[in-house]
Amino acid sequence: MAHSPERPKLYVCTDCQLVYAGTVAEHVEGGSHVYEPPAECRVCDSTSFVETSQWPHRHD
Known part of the structure; x- marks a missing residue:
């Protein structure tokens, strides 16, 4: 079976609309991850x- 890379979650700053890749916060059993936005x-x-x-x- 071919490996398919995991894509990180992306987050948008609600003020300036810049997009950030999430930071890995936790490794989940099975090889996936939990992501969180920047501080x-x-x-x-x-x-x-x-x-x-x-x-x-x-919605604002």
């Missing part, structure tokens, strides 16, 4: 992030 946006210092999959559904 702070390096551009605007915001601490508010949403997963890219939820970005279209976000």
Whole structure:
């Protein structure tokens, strides 16, 4: 069986809309991972992030 690389979760800063790759927070049995957003946006210092999959559904 061919190996398929795992894609990290992506997070959008809700203030400046910069996209970040999540950081591995935990290794799950079976080889997958749990990801978390950065603590702070390096551009605007915001601490508010949403997963890219939820970005279209976000309401202010």
